[in-house]
Amino acid sequence: MTGTDVEVKGNRRRTVGIIGAILGVAAAGVAAGVATERYIVNRSKRGDDVYADEEFGVWDFDEELTVTTDDGVDLHVEIVDGPDGEPGKQQPTLVFVHGFCLDMGTFHFQRKALQGKHRMVFYDQPGHGRSGRLRKGEYTLDALGAGLRSVLQATAPTGPVILIGHSMGGMTIMALAEQVPELFESRVQAVVLISTSAGKLDQVNFGLPDVVAKFRRPLLPVVGIAGPISSGVVDRARRASTDLAWLLTRRYGFGTARPSPALVSYVEKMNTTTSTDVIARYLRTLYTHARLLVLGPLRRVPVLLICGDRDVLTPLTHTREIAAVLPEAELVVIDDGGHVVMLEHADEVNEAIEGFLKRVAAS
Template sequence: MSKVARIAKRMEYRFPRPDDAWLHVTEWGSPQPDVTIVLAHGWTLSSQGWEDVAEILVAADPTLRVLAYDHRGHGKSAKTVASLDILADDLAALIEAVVPVGPIVFGGHSMGGMTMMALAERHPRLVAERLVGVAFVSTAAGNLLGQYRSLPGFHRFAAAALALSARVKLPSRPLFLARQGTRRGLFGARPRRHDMNRAVLQAAQAHPRCVAALGASILEHDRHVVLSSFAGLDVVVMTGSRDRLTTVEHARIIGQHVAGSRVLIFRDSGHYLPYERREEVTAQLLGMATKARVAVPDWAGAAG
């Protein structure tokens, strides 16, 4: 265990949902925080993808509470199928039950960022009343794989690929082929072998049918209109110059739709910024938490 991990106070538990499903939740930091940071992971990953950032956060500021969770069908959560709408409802219920008071800074990687956009669509009051900062990390508001969508047969091919993925489970041991595919498709110029192995292991935990269902939901994702809901919040959009899935153009479009936001492009980095740029991502979240503390009196007065 790393020095940072020893410093971080950590606990894990299940958060039950009414359909007999559950979310596996991990918390770090203070039980009585003035700011809570909620982190949501990407497609085929798990909350472990955020653990480096979470541990650095609470080591830097032990007064923070950091919460990360596994989406349905991922990590240690229930192996049930889902859509982005269902993930948004899960997130709303988790916040209302586990973080009932206080300002929230949200970090969403890839599908986690899309879940936050779906939350703004389905639970706008929660976003307006509770969030003070949002980090959209390697994500998009729609038009995924836009460079291929106009090709003849794209939708038939995508449907067939997702149907096949519903029947295929990755091996639990990292394979050279899987690591190479992860490196070339999702990581940037100089990935750490340890990070690639962790990404493959997380993908092996994901439930194939849920991965396929969410893949279809992600391809239908188009929430550019709801991005205006985040105007007035402290919003940063982060992307890697070598991200082939959620590209620099996707990040810039989010920035254009959210007034006052800032877009950060990390040279030679890929899609896995919580690993590849853990320090920079952490610094942005820490900065948001600092600004959130200034907003606490206003928030408390409004809540009262």
């Protein structure tokens, strides 16, 4: 064996040793990270929880149906009957439209508070909850607007309606207004927009430092391509990292320092139920959403805007931009409210909505 051979073997051993050390450190880091996550989650879940016994996702309904959209997606729809209207006066149907990575369960507390007082319609948007998925291509807000129109035709073909949208649900209502503005002259009686945006979502930093947030946009094409290929792997990883998912849900969904652990778990379950493939195929339409200049139809009806002052996903500044375009709109800011403010501060949001509905009825 030559001196060169001995040197090469020595280098290999050193390389293997370095790689082994790196892997060992990485493994220790992962283990420590998992242990830290579990410690934080367990500590967060200790103590009294006002919603510990709440049956989230369990509701009564009077009719269940499937509405198929123009692009072939089956939407799961539930109808809750209201009281008999006054003679000669038809009561409006309230139609609730949920946000991204959520489902109709987003309106859990509004459904409970308004049951028996109003006829209500709830549905899961494409790729969410119990609705079907798009077979190919990307999801678009234009298609979501058309899907809302299909739900209206199937569940409330005549009479007044009031549209209530959260986050992407609010954007869906904006898309409908752009497509069918005459609806807001004839049938849409009022609109409630909760924690939503009319555009510039690509500029939101999610509470991250700007130097980190600026890398999101160049990654969008990569995410879009990788979504269908790697979604199974990523989804398994998401299910395995439930503690991390719980912590991220608490960080980005809520504004209070110690939200209800049961409530965080409920939202986290909705988030992780939405597949990575669906998420990837929605990103482009959300980041390119720009409807601030086409909100004209909403000026024809009463509008209620609700947003938490600690929403990092659709910040309060976005709601204020909508209010500037709709100067007659009512604006309610919820202190310590995060993105799922209608769950986190249900009583305040319910009070705002019910008061608004009474004023609309009186006018």
